[in-house]
Amino acid sequence: MNILQIDDLHKSFRENDVISGLDLSVEENTIYGFIGSNGSGKTTTMKMVLGLLKQDAGQIHVNGEKVTFGHTATNRYIGFLPDVPEFYAYMNAEEYLKLCAEITDIRKSGQKERIDHLLALVGLQGVETRIKTYSRGMKQRLGIAQALINQPKLLICDEPTSALDPKGRREILNILQQIKGETTVIFSTHILTDVERICDKAGILYEGKIRKEIDLKKEALGEKGIVVELMPEEYEVLSGELPLERLDENKYRVTGLPIETVYRLLNTHKIYPDHLVRERKTLEDVYLEVTS
Amino acid sequence: MNQAAALFKKEMVEHIRNFKLFALIIVFMILGVVSPLTALLMPDILEAVMEDSGITIDLPPVSAFDSYAQFFSNANQMGLVILVIVFGNIMTHEFSGKTLVNLVTKGLKKYNIILVKSAFAVMVWTAAYITGALITYLYTIYYWEDEVQHLIAAFALTWLFGIFLISVIMAASAILKSSFAGVLITMLAVVIIMVIAGIHPDVAEYLPQYLISSNMELLTGELEAREVVPSVIVTIAATLIMIGASIFIFNNVEM
Numbered sequence: 411m412n413i414l415q416i417d418d419l420h421k422s423f424r425e426n427d428v429i430s431g432l433d434l435s436v437e438e439n440t441i442y443g444f445i446g447s448n449g450s451g452k453t454t455t456m457k458m459v460l461g462l463l464k465q466d467a468g469q470i471h472v473n474g475e476k477v478t479f480g481h482t483a484t485n486r487y488i489g490f491l492p493d494v495p496e497f498y499a500y501m502n503a504e505e506y507l508k509l510c511a512e513i514t515d516i517r518k519s520g521q522k523e524r525i526d527h528l529l530a531l532v533g534l535q536g537v538e539t540r541i542k543t544y545s546r547g548m549k550q551r552l553g554i555a556q557a558l559i560n561q562p563k564l565l566i567c568d569e570p571t572s573a574l575d576p577k578g579r580r581e582i583l584n585i586l587q588q589i590k591g592e593t594t595v596i597f598s599t600h601i602l603t604d605v606e607r608i609c610d611k612a613g614i615l616y617e618g619k620i621r622k623e624i625d626l627k628k629e630a631l632g633e634k635g636i637v638v639e640l641m642p643e644e645y646e647v648l649s650g651e652l653p654l655e656r657l658d659e660n661k662y663r664v665t666g667l668p669i670e671t672v673y674r675l676l677n678t679h680k681i682y683p684d685h686l687v688r689e690r691k692t693l694e695d696v697y698l699e700v701t702s
Numbered sequence: 703m704n705q706a707a708a709l710f711k712k713e714m715v716e717h718i719r720n721f722k723l724f725a726l727i728i729v730f731m732i733l734g735v736v737s738p739l740t741a742l743l744m745p746d747i748l749e750a751v752m753e754d755s756g757i758t759i760d761l762p763p764v765s766a767f768d769s770y771a772q773f774f775s776n777a778n779q780m781g782l783v784i785l786v787i788v789f790g791n792i793m794t795h796e797f798s799g800k801t802l803v804n805l806v807t808k809g810l811k812k813y814n815i816i817l818v819k820s821a822f823a824v825m826v827w828t829a830a831y832i833t834g835a836l837i838t839y840l841y842t843i844y845y846w847e848d849e850v851q852h853l854i855a856a857f858a859l860t861w862l863f864g865i866f867l868i869s870v871i872m873a874a875s876a877i878l879k880s881s882f883a884g885v886l887i888t889m890l891a892v893v894i895i896m897v898i899a900g901i902h903p904d905v906a907e908y909l910p911q912y913l914i915s916s917n918m919e920l921l922t923g924e925l926e927a928r929e930v931v932p933s934v935i936v937t938i939a940a941t942l943i944m945i946g947a948s949i950f951i952f953n954n955v956e957m
Contacts, residue, residue, distance in 0.1 A: 457956075457957070460807050462803070462806065462807070462956065462957040463956045463957075464956060480812070480953045480954060482806060482807075482809045482810065482811065482812075483809070485806075485807050485808060485809045486809050488807065489807075490803070490804070490807040492800070492803055492804070494800075495804060496799050496800040496801045496803070496804070497801065497804070498712070498716065498801060500715070500716060500719040500720065501715070505715075509708055509711075509712055509805075510804070510805070510808055512704055512705070512707070512708030512711075513704075513705055513708050513709070513805050513808045513809070513810050514808045514809060515704055515705070515809075553804075556804055556808075557804075559808070560808060560809075
């Protein structure tokens with residue numbers, strides 16, 4: 411079942427079409443990477459899913475229920491982590507999570523246990539200082555805790571790692587990996603290595619639509635080319651027969667030919683290079699292909 | 703109901719920790735003390751000043767009316783300005799700080815935000831105003847024995863006007879999402895009402911402004927309580943409309 415279903419979504423700000431006919435479906439218990447450049451409409455899409463922004467056209471369903479702007483009924487299925495989560499600086503983490511628990515109607519007897527569990531999950535147990543003293547990474551971790559307080563079926567994270575240092579990024583990604591299985595995660599970002607690391611599926615948002623969807627667990631991203639190391643005299647021999655793109659002093663990339671053809675040519679000329687590898691495409695390569 | 707209670711508790715903690723709760727109460731305590739004392743000491747002060755200048759004047763004896771006049775003058779000017787300053791950003795600091803996003807995405811109903819914040823502001827205003835009024839009343843009955851009329855009604859007029867101002871703040875904040883604009887619009891609304899009252903004296907008694915210009919006339923018996931009923935009804939209706947409009951507007955605000 412799809413926890414999130416978006417059909418033909420449109421949104422413009424004044425004359426600027428930000429989202430134009432976006433279709434997206436996210437299966438339960440997966441981590442979905444929502445990739446796009448800054449300003450591509452990722453946050454706008456997420457805010458429409460949360461009912462914080464009104465779409466011009468199209469439909470959004472969360473757990474089978476229609477999302478209506480201004481009403482928050484479907485938000486009981488959702489946890490949201492904004493890119494820069496803001497809190498009441500005069501509270502401490504436990505006080506803030508208690509407020510969130512009360513807002514979400516978690517029964518009083520279960521609140522303490524849930525809060526303790528989440529504080530342990532994000533490594534903030536025993537931190538009693540007020541939130542105004544927290545580092546960015548600590549705030550982001552508290553952001554995840556507050557987003558998970560209602561045990562959501564869908565966790566929406568808007569660029570959760572983009573403002574963090576490498577350590578903070580790793581902590582957040584580890585937490586997201588830990589909760590996979592408990593909840594579905596949609597994770598918007600322009601940091602493609604983060605997506606490769608934890609996502610099951612990714613969609614590239616470009617010019618208001620999902621231009622390409624990739625199942626990162628099942629399908630290979632394809633071959634980028636064959637990288638071969640050649641001596642200058644070997645290069646002289648092969649340059650007329652192979653499309654060689656120079657990478658550095660002795661390394662060349664062959665594109666558009668099957669590896670059998672390359673092997674055959676090398677063998678014909680009795681050239682046996684020290685280094686020959688099939689180079690796989692990265693998500694960045696796919697992203698650049700789609701957006702260029 | 704749980705949401706409203708949680709939000710109310712959050713407002714209480716916030717206003718205690720940022721001292722705003724105490725600021726308004728302390729201001730009204732000071733007004734409560736200063737008003738009767740000013741009335742009491744004013745003849746001595748004036749006499750001393752006049753003696754230095756070689757002028758002799760005959761001042762009428764100070765009465766309870768002077769004490770209340772001082773209180774209403776202070777409360778209707780400085781007191782109401784402080785009220786607007788303290789609560790001018792009660793909504794808008796949440797917009798600018800984006801602190802409501804986490805709570806709204808948890809299912810917090812937007813009407814609860816308006817209702818709870820309005821109720822909290824009314825509660826603090828009521829506590830501060832009653833504190834100031836009670837202090838003035840106790841000092842006044844201690845120093846003077848004059849009979850005044852419609853005392854509770856006279857006090858209630860300023861209190862009701864304060865509630866009206868809170869509703870203007872909520873509506874202005876929901877529309878403009880800026881604390882500066884919230885304060886500005888509230889001030890502007892008061893000025894517009896005063897101008898209308900000035901240009902059309904015949905409609906003045908139907909406007910909220912009439913409440914804060916009738917306190918002393920009620921005390922002295924120049925006005926009967928029933929004569930302020932039209933402006934009381936208009937003010938209550940305007941307050942309810944402002945709160946209703948705030949909820950409607952806020953429900954349609956994109957966050």
